[in-house]
Amino acid sequence: MFTCDNKRMEDKITTFAKFGDAGHGGITRYSLSPEAHQARDYFVKRMEAIGATIECDDMANMYATIPGSEPGLKRIVMASHADSVKNGGNYDGILGVIAGMEVLETVVAENIPHRHPLTAMIWTNEEGSLYPPAMMSSGVVCYDYLPADISKKFKKENMLASVSVLDKTTTFGDALNASPFKGEEKNRLSKDKYEAMFELHIEQGPILEDAGNEIGVVTCVLGMFNYRIRFYGQSDHAGTTPMHKRQDALFAAAQALCYLHEEIDKLGRPELVYTTGEIVCHPNVHTVIPDMIDFSIDVRHEDPELRAKVLEIVKSLEQKEWARCKCEVELAWQRDTVYFDKELVGYVKESADELGTKNQLINSGAGHDAQFASYMMPTTMIFVPSKDGHSHCEPEFTTVEECTKGASVLLNAVLKTDKK
Amino acid sequence: MFTCDNKRMEDKITTFAKFGDAGHGGITRYSLSPEAHQARDYFVKRMEAIGATIECDDMANMYATIPGSEPGLKRIVMASHADSVKNGGNYDGILGVIAGMEVLETVVAENIPHRHPLTAMIWTNEEGSLYPPAMMSSGVVCYDYLPADISKKFKKENMLASVSVLDKTTTFGDALNASPFKGEEKNRLSKDKYEAMFELHIEQGPILEDAGNEIGVVTCVLGMFNYRIRFYGQSDHAGTTPMHKRQDALFAAAQALCYLHEEIDKLGRPELVYTTGEIVCHPNVHTVIPDMIDFSIDVRHEDPELRAKVLEIVKSLEQKEWARCKCEVELAWQRDTVYFDKELVGYVKESADELGTKNQLINSGAGHDAQFASYMMPTTMIFVPSKDGHSHCEPEFTTVEECTKGASVLLNAVLKTDKK
Numbered sequence: 001m002f003t004c005d006n007k008r009m010e011d012k013i014t015t016f017a018k019f020g021d022a023g024h025g026g027i028t029r030y031s032l033s034p035e036a037h038q039a040r041d042y043f044v045k046r047m048e049a050i051g052a053t054i055e056c057d058d059m060a061n062m063y064a065t066i067p068g069s070e071p072g073l074k075r076i077v078m079a080s081h082a083d084s085v086k087n088g089g090n091y092d093g094i095l096g097v098i099a100g101m102e103v104l105e106t107v108v109a110e111n112i113p114h115r116h117p118l119t120a121m122i123w124t125n126e127e128g129s130l131y132p133p134a135m136m137s138s139g140v141v142c143y144d145y146l147p148a149d150i151s152k153k154f155k156k157e158n159m160l161a162s163v164s165v166l167d168k169t170t171t172f173g174d175a176l177n178a179s180p181f182k183g184e185e186k187n188r189l190s191k192d193k194y195e196a197m198f199e200l201h202i203e204q205g206p207i208l209e210d211a212g213n214e215i216g217v218v219t220c221v222l223g224m225f226n227y228r229i230r231f232y233g234q235s236d237h238a239g240t241t242p243m244h245k246r247q248d249a250l251f252a253a254a255q256a257l258c259y260l261h262e263e264i265d266k267l268g269r270p271e272l273v274y275t276t277g278e279i280v281c282h283p284n285v286h287t288v289i290p291d292m293i294d295f296s297i298d299v300r301h302e303d304p305e306l307r308a309k310v311l312e313i314v315k316s317l318e319q320k321e322w323a324r325c326k327c328e329v330e331l332a333w334q335r336d337t338v339y340f341d342k343e344l345v346g347y348v349k350e351s352a353d354e355l356g357t358k359n360q361l362i363n364s365g366a367g368h369d370a371q372f373a374s375y376m377m378p379t380t381m382i383f384v385p386s387k388d389g390h391s392h393c394e395p396e397f398t399t400v401e402e403c404t405k406g407a408s409v410l411l412n413a414v415l416k417t418d419k420k
Numbered sequence: 421m422f423t424c425d426n427k428r429m430e431d432k433i434t435t436f437a438k439f440g441d442a443g444h445g446g447i448t449r450y451s452l453s454p455e456a457h458q459a460r461d462y463f464v465k466r467m468e469a470i471g472a473t474i475e476c477d478d479m480a481n482m483y484a485t486i487p488g489s490e491p492g493l494k495r496i497v498m499a500s501h502a503d504s505v506k507n508g509g510n511y512d513g514i515l516g517v518i519a520g521m522e523v524l525e526t527v528v529a530e531n532i533p534h535r536h537p538l539t540a541m542i543w544t545n546e547e548g549s550l551y552p553p554a555m556m557s558s559g560v561v562c563y564d565y566l567p568a569d570i571s572k573k574f575k576k577e578n579m580l581a582s583v584s585v586l587d588k589t590t591t592f593g594d595a596l597n598a599s600p601f602k603g604e605e606k607n608r609l610s611k612d613k614y615e616a617m618f619e620l621h622i623e624q625g626p627i628l629e630d631a632g633n634e635i636g637v638v639t640c641v642l643g644m645f646n647y648r649i650r651f652y653g654q655s656d657h658a659g660t661t662p663m664h665k666r667q668d669a670l671f672a673a674a675q676a677l678c679y680l681h682e683e684i685d686k687l688g689r690p691e692l693v694y695t696t697g698e699i700v701c702h703p704n705v706h707t708v709i710p711d712m713i714d715f716s717i718d719v720r721h722e723d724p725e726l727r728a729k730v731l732e733i734v735k736s737l738e739q740k741e742w743a744r745c746k747c748e749v750e751l752a753w754q755r756d757t758v759y760f761d762k763e764l765v766g767y768v769k770e771s772a773d774e775l776g777t778k779n780q781l782i783n784s785g786a787g788h789d790a791q792f793a794s795y796m797m798p799t800t801m802i803f804v805p806s807k808d809g810h811s812h813c814e815p816e817f818t819t820v821e822e823c824t825k826g827a828s829v830l831l832n833a834v835l836k837t838d839k840k
Contacts (some may be wrong), residue, residue, distance in 0.1 A: 039787035063595075073719065205660030222659065226706060237811050238695035238718045239642065239785030240625030243685075250696055251681060257674040265663075276670055279699065280708040283506075286646060286698040286716035286752075287786075288812060296706035298658045365659030366707075389665065391657050392708060 001354055002112055002415065004102045004407035010400045012098045015042060016082075017090040026394030027090060031083035031125035032060065032175040039082045039094070041179055043122060046101055050108040056183030059137040059156075060176055062122040063187065066104055068418070070115040074195035074416055076105055077119040079128030079369065088127075091202045091398020091403075095384070096123050099200040099407040106411055114418045116195060123369045124181075128413035131162040131172035138369035140400070141188050144377035150335060163375035189373065195377040196344060196417050199370035200410050202398055206389030207362060214405050215352040216383030219345055221371040223307055223337035224300040227314055229256065233325040235283060235291035246289055250281055252292040252322035259320075260297065263313045269306060273365060274299040300365050302337045338371045344417065348382055351412035357405050382409055421774055421836065422532055424522045425826040430820045432518045435462060436502075437510040446814030447510060451503035451545035452480065452595040459502045459514070460601055463542060466521055470528040472540070476603030477555040480596055481574075482542040483607065486524055490535040490839070495614035496834055497539040498523055499789065501546030508547075509801055511622045511817020511823075517542050519620040519827040526831055534838045536615060543789045544601075549770070551582040551592035558789035561608050562578060565795035570755060577688075609793070616764060616837050617799040619790035620830050626780060626809030634825050635772040636782035639765055641791040643727055643757035644720040645732055649676065652743040655703060655711035666709055670701060672742035673713040680717065683733045693785060694719040715797030720785050722757045758791045761798035764837065768802055771832035777825050802829055 019038040020029030029035040040062060044054055047064035055063045065075060080096020100120030109116060130132035139146070139154030146154070160173030176182050189197070203209075209215050233249035257276060264274055275298045282292040299310050317327045352359035362383055364371075373379045384406035387397040439458040440449030449455040458484060465476055467484035475483045485495060500516020519541030522563070526536060548554035559574030566574070580593030596602050609617070623629075628636050653667035675695060684694055695718045702712040719730045736748045772779035782803055784791075791801045804826035807817040 156565065204657045206662070206665055207660075224659070235813055236809060237624045237786055238697055239644070239693060239720050239787070240623065240627075240811070241693065241785075241809055242626070243693060245626055245691065248695075250699060251677065254674040254677040257671065258678050261671060270663065273659060273661065275668075275707070275709055277658055277708045277710060278704050279670060279701045281699045284698050286718055287695070288697045289695055290697060298706055300659050365661075366657055367659070389656060389661055390654075391660070393655055420421060 001299060002106065002110065002408070002411055003355070004012050004106050004404050004411055006400055006404045008105060009098065009102055009404045009407060013391055013400065013403065014092065016094050016098065016185050019067050020084065022087055024394060026087055026396065027084050028086050028088065029082070029393060030130035031127065032179050036083055037179070040122065043097065043101065047104065047120065050105055052104060055187040056181045058183060058185040059140055059185040060124045060179050060181040060183070061137050061141065061189070062181060063119050064104065065117050065119040066108060068114050068116040068118065070416060073116045075117040075119045075191055077121050077189065078198045078200070078410060078414065079121035079123055080201060081369065083125055083127050083129070085127050085129045085392045087394055088392055089394055091396050092204065092391050093126055095202055095398065095403060096200045099410050102407040103204065103411045103414060112415070114415060118414065125172070126369055130164055130166060131175065132165070135367055135369055135372060138372040142372040142376045146372060155285045191377055194377055197370060197373045197377060198382065199368055199409055199413060200382045200384070201368060201405050202386045202391060202396065203362070203383040204366050204386050204391035206400050207384070208360070208383060208385040209387065209389065211360060212358060213360045213386065214357045214402055215359035215409055217345060217352060217359055217402060218381035218383055219340060219361050220302060221338040221364045221367060222300040222302055223304060223335055224298060225307060225311060225334035226296060226298045226332045228329045228330045228332050229295050229297060229314070229317060230258045231256070231293045231322060231325040233289065233291045233323070235288045238287045238289060241289060247324045248289050249293040249325050250290040252325035252327070256317055256322055256327065259314065264310055267306070269301070272301045272310070275312065296332070302335065302363060327373040338374055340374055340380040344378050344380035344413070347413040347416040348380055351409045351416065355405065355408055355412065355413060382406055384409050421472060422526065422530065422828070422831055423775070424526050424824050424831055426820055426824045428525060429518065429522055429824045429827060432521060433510065433820065434825065436514050436518065437537060437549050438815070440504065441642055446507055446816065447504050448506050448508065448730055449502070449504040450460040450550035451547065451600050457599070460542065463517065463521065467524065467540065470525055473523060476601045477607040478603060478605040479560055480544045480556050480599050480601040480603070481561065481609065482601060483539050484524065485537050485539040488534050488536040488538065493536045494538040494613055495539045496615050496824045496837055497541050497609065498618045498620070498830060498834065499541035499543055500619050500621060501543045501789065502627065503545055503549070505547050505549045505812045507814055508812055509814055511816050511818050512624065512811050513546055515622055515818065515823060516620045519830050522827040523831045523834060532835070533693070534835060536838050537648050538834065545592070546789055550584055550586060551595065552585070555787060555789055555792060558792035562792040562796045565699050566792060578664065590673060611797055614795060614797055617790060617793045618802065618830055618834060619788055620763070620802045620804070621699060621788060622816065623782070623803040624786050624806050624811035626806070628780070628803060628805040629807065629809065631780060633780045634805065634822055635776045635779035635829055637765060637769045637772055637779055638784050638801035639781050640722060640761060641758040641784045641787060642720040642722055643724060643755060644718065645727060645731060645754035646716060646718045646752045648750045648752050649715050649717060649734070649737060650748045651676070651713045651742060651745040653709065653711045653743070656708060656709045658707045661709060667744045669713040669745050670710040672747070673715060674744035676737050676742055680733065684730055687726070687729060692721045692726060716752070722783060724756065738746055758794055760794055760800040764798050764800035764833070767833040767836040768800055768829060771829045771836065775828055775832065777826065777829065802826055
């Protein structure tokens with residue numbers, strides 16, 4: 001068994017944390033921003049230092065490749081993203097890039113024999129925080145392999161037209177054209193040139209930590225659906241409209257939200273997760289009765305039958321009376337459960353066991369670029385613990401030792417794939 | 421009894437509806453906007469046509485005055501506002517200005533004897549839609565007479581610094597300096613120069629219409645309180661955080677909102693009104709559990725004891741457990757019930773009866789400039805019906821006949837005050 005180096009990992013974690021440092025423990029590093037370019041420069045510097053060849057594709061995805069011993073073999077790629085959400089942490093995404101770099105640095109430093117070329121990769125704009133949607137570049141690169149209802153969201157021309165949520169003017173295409181990392185389409189991740197993809201990532205939940213485990217052997221990305229639920233009432237003056245005359249869309253929504261919790265919890269499935277994260281109120285003035293509420297509901301579970309049962313509950317809202325308001329539910333987004341490649345999952349599990357880590361099978365509740373790549377080629381993921389389950393926020397934390405163990409599992413799983 | 425003229429009223433209603441016409445039945449006419457200036461120009465044109473003297477004060481409040489027969493007497497003023505909310509209707513505010521103009525036009529046209537000078541007045545920025553707060557100018561002009569907890573909100577220098585909600589740059593002071601209607605402080609409404617103030621307004625609720633009445637004899641502006649209720653949870657990923665670990669601030673808020681309705685309704689007082697019109701969710705992303713919800717609650721009733729009981733319910737939220745979130749309630753704004761001058765209320769009632777209108781006593785759930793003026797001098801209000809109770813929206817409607825009846829009641833109440 002080979003192992004990665006704590007010191008070298010720490011060095012990379014600490015250095016990348018400077019690019020976009022928000023000054024209080026976390027970063028804001030939007031894709032293709034100056035801060036993201038600093039991170040990419042550092043990636044290039046370290047990868048060129050070990051003799052890797054750098055390539056960029058037309059979506060500015062970056063590839064650092066060291067050759068293998070056997071000519072003509074396809075590459076094995078370790079990929080994640082270097083961009084963050086607003087006021088995000090130092091681990092989500094970048095740790096997978098760091099782990100890929102660490103694997104290459106370990107292979108070169110210890111002169112580990114391998115047949116296939118090995119590639120560390122940065123996906124552009126996974127978060128979609130500045131230019132929506134999330135997982136933009138993997139959506140574009142894997143476009144031809146995605147189910148039609150997903151791929152339609154990722155037409156390249158539409159992605160280029162995606163407008164900055166900050167200045168409402170600059171498009172992703174503008175940012176791409178201005179980036180020194182925009183390259184050629186022929187350099188894209190493809191079935192012809194790549195054998196398999198791995199992505200190491202923080203868990204972003206508390207399951208590993210609660211179980212006292214160090215490694216999550218990821219088996220799937222959970223199926224999910226996201227609906228918009230809207231209530232239409234009547235806007236009237238807060239001081240002059242008797243209660244019995246009101247059509248208060250916010251009161252309707254509050255009752256419906258409580259009803260959803262009650263009914264979904266009756267299904268008795270504690271592993272099911274559902275979330276209302278977004279609510280829009282119109283006109284949202286403290287002296288006016290709201291005439292429209294629009295909220296999201298995001299539901300995730302591996303089993304499609306259970307998801308269907310929850311959807312029935314959501315759809316039943318339309319048939320009920322909510323404070324004299326009309327209710328409409330509308331599908332925003334859904335996906336089936338995406339299962340990772342069994343062979344690769346096996347290599348990860350064997351590596352985790354052989355390295356003596358405490359590990360478990362786990363599924364991913366969050367979406368990742370690996371999920372789109374898995375439609376194109378054998379793909380899998382490795383999770384390391386997230387302290388207190390936090391992610392997409394500054395307290396995001398994983399110890400250096402845990403990060404290095406994750407990288408070591410990645411290294412050995414890649415080497416097992418290499419020997420196949 | 422004297423009566424006002426339907427045709428002349430209709431002419432003014434139709435003409436003012438053009439200034440800021442949004443093209444689908446209503447207007448957007450922010451205070452001191454080009455549209456508001458057009459309305460003021462028309463006010464000047466019509467008032468000068470009947471020989472009125474035009475004055476403006478330092479807040480751009482406008483006064484059109486015709487002299488009385490007895491030297492040295494103070495003026496009687498009929499005032500309301502010409503500005504609207506975004507996509508408001510053609511009656512809120514402007515109808516009170518029109519009624520004041522109509523009274524002067526009737527007095528002049530019919531040569532009605534009167535001892536006091538009579539003034540039609542436009543208050544600047546009652547809505548506070550572009551430059552908060554609402555009732556800005558009456559707050560500044562009546563500053564010295566207001567209770568301290570209210571007046572502190574209306575320091576003139578702070579009002580001048582109020583920033584446009586649209587461009588986030590222009591201040592109310594900038595708009596005032598650019599306005600041809602900015603005049604001198606000595607022209608302000610004052611106890612020395614003015615005897616009494618009347619304000620005619622649409623009801624903005626359905627009470628008159630439901631009772632089949634044409635005139636509301638307003639006795640008071642309801643006491644109220646406005647609190648902010650905040651829930652603090654923990655932001656985590658929607659896909660990776662088990663339900664039992666969550667501190668979901670939005671679920672907490674939904675439960676609390678339902679609880680408030682349940683408990684307040686138990687008081688069994690159907691004339692009590694309470695409203696949550698504004699809700700803010702952070703970070704408001706569909707894949708993230710909300711960590712902060714901030715919502716308003718606006719409660720109005722004449723009786724301070726009943727308001728105190730409701731406040732107890734609101735404050736009890738802090739002592740309860742809401743989805744593992746912390747709850748804080750904070751006073752934003754409150755006022756006691758403001759009773760109008762008994763003598764003036766009597767004149768309005770007598771006039772409404774003598775004119776043979778179907779009328780009733782009513783209170784005002786909404787705030788008006790008259791409420792601030794009443795701290796300074798004898799003041800009262802007259803309501804006309806609002807179709808379906810709508811206001812602050814384009815369907816706002818009152819028939820010309822109802823408007824004219826309101827103006828006739830105003831005229832006669834003013835003449836009774838004049839004779840006193």
